[in-house]
Amino acid sequence: QVQLLExxxxxxxxxxxxxxxxxxxxxxxxxxxxxxFRQAPGKERDFVAVIIWNAGTTxxxxxxxxxxxxxxxxxxxxxxxxxxxxFEDTAVYYCVCGGRPGLWRSRNEYEHWGLGTQVTxxx
Numbered sequence: 001q002v003q004l005l006e007x008x009x010x011x012x013x014x015x016x017x018x019x020x021x022x023x024x025x026x027x028x029x030x031x032x033x034x035x036x037f038r039q040a041p042g043k044e045r046d047f048v049a050v051i052i053w054n055a056g057t058t059x060x061x062x063x064x065x066x067x068x069x070x071x072x073x074x075x076x077x078x079x080x081x082x083x084x085x086x087f088e089d090t091a092v093y094y095c096v097c098g099g100r101p102g103l104w105r106s107r108n109e110y111e112h113w114g115l116g117t118q119v120t121x122x123x
Contacts, residue, residue, distance in 0.1 A: 002026040002112040004095045009117030012085055016121075020080040022095030022114060033099040034078040035059075035070065037107055038091035038119075045094065047105040051078060059104050063088075087123040092116040 008020040024034065035050030049060045049070040058070050069081040082089065095114035096107075103109045 002097050004097060004112055004114035006093065006095045006114045006117040009093060009119045011120045011122065014085060014087055014121055014123050016085050017081070017083045018085065018119060019082070020093055020095075020117060020119075022078045022080075024076040024078075024095075024097055032097060033104055034072065034095065034097050035099070035104070035110075036078075036080050036093055037096055037110075038089075038093045039116075040088075040091040043091075045107055047107065048093070049080060050096075050099065050104045052104075061105075082119070085119075085121045087121050090119060090121045092118050 003025045005023045012018050033050050033052045036048040037045050038048050039045040047061050048064055049068055051058050051070045051072055067084045072078045094116045096110035097112040098110040100109040
């Protein structure tokens with residue numbers, strides 16, 4: 001079993017920055033990916049970014065490309081640096097672990113989810 005603990009959410013003005021963290025614990029998962037999805041009120045849970053753990057390859061949603069950066073350290077923690085935040089980025093952000101090659105953007109392919117952290121961007 002893998003446990004994921006997110007932190008770093010909060011309230012920020014449009015144009016500002018936040019950095020989310022997700023610490024993973026439990027069984028070895030280094031053959032998988034870790035990433036982030038988000039869900040705004042009344043909307044579906046959408047892909048944001050993912051990093052393939054061993055290779056370091058990253059993928060981003062078009063809506064965040066150039067503004068968000070996903071990274072990892074050597075201690076099972078993944079980060080999401082969010083710059084130039086917009087009102088439309090307001091959502092609950094969920095950390096995920098798992099995935100399947102070629103289907104990294106599909107929420108159905110991730111078996112482990114964190115509880116989520118709220119990000120609110122004021123306009």
